[in-house]
Amino acid sequence: MPLSYTHLLLLAIACCVAELASAQAVAHRPRPAVATVRLTEVNWADGFGQQRLDTCQVKTAPETKENMRGTQYLEELHIVAGVSEGTNHGAPVNDGESDVGMEAVCALQATKPDSQWDQRLVEIVGIIGRAQRTNGYLHHPVLIANHNGNTTEKRFSDLVNFEMYIMCHLITDACVNHDVSAKASLLTIIRRGADFLDEAYRHRTPQQAGCEICPSHFMSVLDLCRATGEACYLNLAERLIQMGDQIGDDNQDQLPSTRQTEVGWLTYGMPDNPSQPGWGGQFASAWKRPYSQFDRLTTPDDHVEVFSVLALVLLLSDDTTENPEAQLPEAQLPKAQLMSDNVSIHSHFPGDGTVRFCICPKAAKTYPFTIQSNVAALDGKTCGVKSVAPFARVLEDPSLSNPNRWADDAASQFGAGERQSVKSVSRWLTFFSQTSQNACSDPT
Structure with missing residues (x-):
């Protein structure tokens, strides 16, 4: 972990x-x-x-x-x-x-x-x-x-x-x-x-x-x-x-x-090196997570890295209140959310004529989104993005601002297809489950 x-x-x-x-x-x-x-x-x-x-x-x-x-x-x-x-x-x-x-x-x-x-x-x-x-x-x-x-x-x-x-x-x-x-x-x-x-x-x-x-x-x-x-x-x-x-x-x-x-x-293995066995998985020095910002609705042709940050900054139409928080009662404030697979991502209306969404994809796959909103110009709009596993070369560029932070090793031998580090995580779960059952069966 x-x-x-x-x-x-x-x-x-x-x-x-x-x-x-x-x-x-x-x-x-x-x-x-x-x-x-x-x-x-x-x-x-x-x-x-x-x-x-x-x-x-x-x-x-x-x-x-x-x-x-x-x-x-x-x-x-x-x-x-x-x-x-x-x-x-x-x-x-x-x-x-x-x-x-x-x-x-x-x-x-x-x-x-x-x-x-x-x-x-x-x-x-x-x-x-x-x-x-x-x-x-x-x-x-x-x-x-x-x-x-x-x-x-x-x-x-x-x-x-x-x-x-x-x-x-x-x-x-x-x-x-x-x-x-x-x-x-x-x-x-x-x-x-x-x-x-x-x-x-x-x-x-x-x-x-x-x-x-x-x-x-x-x-x-x-x-x-x-x-x-x-x-x-x-x-x-x-x-x-x-x-x-x-x-x-x-x-x-x-x-x-x-x-x-x-x-x-x-760690009981290599206390000063979490890339070695013993940490319940396989880890590497964390790399700088990409930040991507779009001023348009994205499509599956737009690719972002797993666990990166994707910001959508969408310009509202002229007839939308520029600073709604200061002028409307709460019940009438504009609201919007991105919906995907029964998950909702809520929006932020900063009062500068835009609506903003912040997305952090947790898996390497294509995410389709539909906007639900009480703003007519937004309601029903669709977008999407494809999240991809990081290339192994990111391991060669660790984050300078987080020298003591570790992440799942992105090397291909620990993954299965686009599922990064899945073999490492599965190994840990299996190991702990077996150890727990053995210990309880024979506490001595």
Whole structure:
């Protein structure tokens, strides 16, 4: 995995140690030595933190609310609840991204309350409660498949289905919402999910152990311990950490999770050279990602590199308000989005007579797009672009501005056709899956 993810993982583990101490204080001490500062008790005065908070309030939170309005996330809850019909769309981890976004919006209520979001959250909590199974289990891909008659989909049967990751981010959502608003509706629902995990992980299986991919489960159950004062969630956290000690994690299997104190432990081969085996894949020094800008609608004849940035800057017609944000109520603001394979890319109207889209293709293939907009000159327009794998020569030109950043090796021997590094990634997944099952079958 890229080094940036490793840093985040180690930071999360460090936070878990601190959270474990805090949770123990809550569960076992009438007067804890330390306590978590509530979100409503902190305000950024200036600096980096305030800048990031402003960005979240102005850009991230509105985008999150818009995404949750459509069919990509909440609609799947409606399907699970039996309110509507349909199939699952996108990767399993998408639900987790939605949960993280909801957590951010709930946290912002501490500094900038939004009554409309409060009302929206009531609706979301209601549909989560209807979608959740009586035993506390909730995972869209599995439940939608079962709802549509596919009985082969089983819980915890797929290593990278991210079931625990997603369920536990919902637990964190509930804790944040409870901390900010003192409302217990979501917390009550999500406690059933935590109780399901508590029961499910009393007798581990290799499949369950392998699902410990991201550290959200450590953090969330400790959050829940602090929110409720219930020691059972502290005990659950301890069991999950002990399980990690038996099989390592999805980065390495050489050390117990609690002994991972340095990035170097993850490499166990060549700590100073991630291009060598041992990093869970095959990596090379990152090269400068291309940036392409077009002032027209692109076609499949236009080629861009995978993971590069493609910007479309389209001139609006003269009859479109030049600075709409300053002149129209929100309900009448021009909106536009690119649609492709059930994925939407939202636009930006900067007020200079243009509309802008920013695209980062994630696979080597042709992407067709259709514009949906309340601006007549844009609505129904089509465009496209072909994304291609980078040529191996990019490895000879590493990025000078990011000397310590690594990317999947683009060399042809690690790819299959246009699928860059797929052999390397598959090798890592197979290796970890086999190691997890062997460790659980024989913990000694």
